[in-house]
Amino acid sequence: MPVPAPNLYPPFNIVRLSHVEYRVRDLAASRAFYVDILGLQVTHEESGRLYLRAMEERGHHCIVLVEADTADVGVLGFKLYDEPDLERAERFFAEKSLPTAWVERPHMGRTLRTRDPWGIPLEFYVRMDRLPPIHQKYRLYNGVKPLRIDHFNMFSADVDASVAFYGEMGFRVTEYTEDDESGRLWAAWMHRKGGVHDVAFTNGLGPRLHHTAFWVPTPLNIIDLLDLMSTSGYVANIERGPGRHGISNAFFLYVRDPDGHRIEIYCSDYQTVDPDLEPIRWSLTDPQRQTLWGAPAPKSWFEEGSTFESAEPVPSQLKAQPIIAP
Amino acid sequence: MPVPAPNLYPPFNIVRLSHVEYRVRDLAASRAFYVDILGLQVTHEESGRLYLRAMEERGHHCIVLVEADTADVGVLGFKLYDEPDLERAERFFAEKSLPTAWVERPHMGRTLRTRDPWGIPLEFYVRMDRLPPIHQKYRLYNGVKPLRIDHFNMFSADVDASVAFYGEMGFRVTEYTEDDESGRLWAAWMHRKGGVHDVAFTNGLGPRLHHTAFWVPTPLNIIDLLDLMSTSGYVANIERGPGRHGISNAFFLYVRDPDGHRIEIYCSDYQTVDPDLEPIRWSLTDPQRQTLWGAPAPKSWFEEGSTFESAEPVPSQLKAQPIIAP
């Protein structure tokens, strides 16, 4: 098995993925998409910057939209368990000669800014402004009724190496795709918070962000979103789905925001809190891996992604390719 | 508008579509598909012949499966309102020099056998054995939980002519696709029972049966069927969907039986009982006609269909073509 054993005693305690900063070229257009179509809630708005949360989140934001000349990804944020974890995290990255800095972030406590070995900008924190619950304010539910941010999926030019690094930080593999010939990983799903993933890596020109996913209550909310998008000017933003992934068993839909950032809408994965949970292996040649129901994904889905600020992607050396829709 | 005005006082009163006879090459394989996967209920079984009904039907059968060397369609059945309608129907077809015969059909009263001008075998009846209700015997619900037969969709080499003929019989157009250039019909949906259609016609090599549709309670039943088919050996029988048709607004899935007969699983159309209901026009060039969410249908869906017994299909002269998935 090409998957590392879970690191039961990681160097610092990551609770979950937390937030993403998207840089967008037209904040009004992005606001319309994320707020009026997806239904995320505005928690703070200032010139050139918009903070959003999903319906059951009490942290201040899961998305920050920042108006910019280039549409890329500013940072991926993760919440740590307790204050000492911040120092331990700083030591972990510093010992690997990765850049670390303590930065001031609005609405957040002390924040460690760093990068992974391939340049993905990361930030870690313990405290973020906590907001009153709105999950029972049903008048506010709108669009796809997003409940919470669920995971980040990243292109990696070396998935084995990415999995080793994030595994050392305590992310545990739940499912993975193996290239039968080379025995190398083609993709892997890794979690901290007890679902199928907080982060996932897919082989390709990397590092790039493939998508950010949001959890919704039922498949019917996803059907509602498709109906809404297709009759209000967003039919071209629908990229793939609805369908069920073989991997993760999730019911999914992929849509693109006005800048092309990809958002997955997602429900129905499973609980993974057992530390002895056995990772599920899929072969790269099994089309049900992608879609349990058999339909291949479109080419754009395999090839397009969002670059990270100041992180130049490089091609993967892995030659194996999945089945792609003609 | 290329659509004829509704015939408010038709020559005889058709209540609804009623049943289809499919000829199949391996009755056991078809039984497994229709009973174990789709969840239709067996009402009578004899050597080489199987009668099925859906969960809310009280008539004896909506599908008859007959073992045969060739997989084609034996007949399409329609229920008439009252005994005098049988004579009126006989007169209608006879006056058009179409073949008519009174036939004995098991589990049915007096039955008129005839063909439409293109050779589609039709039968009309008033009485069929009535069975006790099972719609509240929830232990019997299985597969996709089919509630009732909903419509027949047929390829026609001359949709204008088909619509004129069935319109004369009292079928009313609810939606239609027009070829913008020629002003001719490319497809039309026509009803008797108060939904979007009992019969529909699509341009192509005809006459052939494109599909028979079944009504199910909610889109989630269709998702359940996809999960079941894709994990029990029927993934290759999934042809198109799930999706929402622009036309009819229905949530749909198309599957193929072991002989390739196409079955649509369907929910969410709308009520059409108003005799002054305005037909909705769609342009052949509008891709949302096919799928509101934008995905084109596969080639097989446009080209393949079941022939009718002793009815040789002929090509359409209409050159216009819809958008087809590459």
Place this chain on the structure above:
Amino acid sequence: MPVPAPNLYPPFNIVRLSHVEYRVRDLAASRAFYVDILGLQVTHEESGRLYLRAMEERGHHCIVLVEADTADVGVLGFKLYDEPDLERAERFFAEKSLPTAWVERPHMGRTLRTRDPWGIPLEFYVRMDRLPPIHQKYRLYNGVKPLRIDHFNMFSADVDASVAFYGEMGFRVTEYTEDDESGRLWAAWMHRKGGVHDVAFTNGLGPRLHHTAFWVPTPLNIIDLLDLMSTSGYVANIERGPGRHGISNAFFLYVRDPDGHRIEIYCSDYQTVDPDLEPIRWSLTDPQRQTLWGAPAPKSWFEEGSTFESAEPVPSQLKAQPIIAP
């Protein structure tokens, strides 16, 4: 069987129930309820009067709200098939010495105003302003996403007589509750348009309107409405449900408008177009009749209703009583 045989050739052709006029004491409060909570669409608004339609309706209105000093019911409206049916209807009521008048109704063609033998104000018409379809304008969907008006349920002091009268007009019984001892009808469900009912009668102080029902897509829309009402100031307006009726098999919820007019939200009944459909009998002593899952209905549900304008209700002589929640 205490149920009359269906009248296959009624004196005039009623297509379906069409609309209700509710008189309300505070039009702004009623607007908030019907538009913001239920999600009906405003089609015309003038001083003291509001016209509403549901999402798949193309007729101008299914509810007219009229501001008045007394909260009662102005009229129940029904759509006829063709112009000659209007004259036939006029003759039918006149021959029974019931009052008839041709009235001007805004947004409607020639309209016959009359009353049934117990004083229920009725109006019949063929033409109503037809509006463009909005069923695929998904941005407009709101509240419970009401698709169409489904039926009226009325208290009757003599259900046998009500059923006989409406049966003569062509309404066909689909299900009924019989008092085992007296053999008399306690309640009956009667349809024209092919569902379980356009009108229903329940034993009690009558005539009064028990409720008007709206059809919605799935049970999840009803759950959404419960969540919305209970967290936006309408928790006291929830009267009964959610549940499944034994009778009709419908998934239901009963809510009360600001004046106490009762609205049923409803999905999942079955198709009844067969003229030989066998009525289903229920015993008054069977609690699953009311709620398949066993819970009895509250007292208010059995006792409260809206009076009709100028129609004094009288008590029923039938002594039998259903099971009522303590």
Place this chain on the structure above:
Amino acid sequence: MPVPAPNLYPPFNIVRLSHVEYRVRDLAASRAFYVDILGLQVTHEESGRLYLRAMEERGHHCIVLVEADTADVGVLGFKLYDEPDLERAERFFAEKSLPTAWVERPHMGRTLRTRDPWGIPLEFYVRMDRLPPIHQKYRLYNGVKPLRIDHFNMFSADVDASVAFYGEMGFRVTEYTEDDESGRLWAAWMHRKGGVHDVAFTNGLGPRLHHTAFWVPTPLNIIDLLDLMSTSGYVANIERGPGRHGISNAFFLYVRDPDGHRIEIYCSDYQTVDPDLEPIRWSLTDPQRQTLWGAPAPKSWFEEGSTFESAEPVPSQLKAQPIIAP
């Protein structure tokens, strides 16, 4: 706030609730209920003993049914993180002079048997036989399609004390009901695995087990179960629901097994992994606490529960009472 601060560094690491042993008087009747109606899967069967798991579980069992003369609860099981946690747990209970023993349990590794201060029998383990995944074997899904065991709810005669004890073990309070007058806890929900609860305590004659809950995909599965139970001889086993709890926001149904053990079917709570998640307070006088939609719970739901083997319940001294359905 009467709720203790979360213990971020508990003495041993509990991953989640794991299993319950129910003693039942007629194993065949219980098998019919849990397997044919609820849809749990049999993983091992031997004379007088049945092991069951839910669809996404890979551990060997979440319920053990043991035939016995008395219907009570044998033990509540919890999974620990790693081997050293077993020793730490043993020390924790021994230091409090609670009984500890290492027991042999079939299909499980080393198991610590103990009791909480009120006599509730508990067992802790790290290893249980792991079984192949079945969550994508959709042919096996049946009944309510239970995905996983979710929580235990217990009557406690002193909720403040129970919460203090389980809080010391690392369970964190997510929501609680406070008696406004005395300032004492009337009920509390506490979790380890990142949902609203692994354990909950409700004021009353205790210790007794109020219910064990199972997680299902959507509210429609709960509606399916109601339809199935009410038409296959189990209508009297339906106790309360469907409804949405104010507390936890869950969509719920309570049913009773053939011995009266209460099972909750449950979906839609929220993620609670943040260690700084603020507990939500509810007043005992707020009826929406119980049911967001306003309906009070029946008396049996407040009064009846399953005793634990060899643990005599005692009455609570707390006088405050919730609103109970008449």
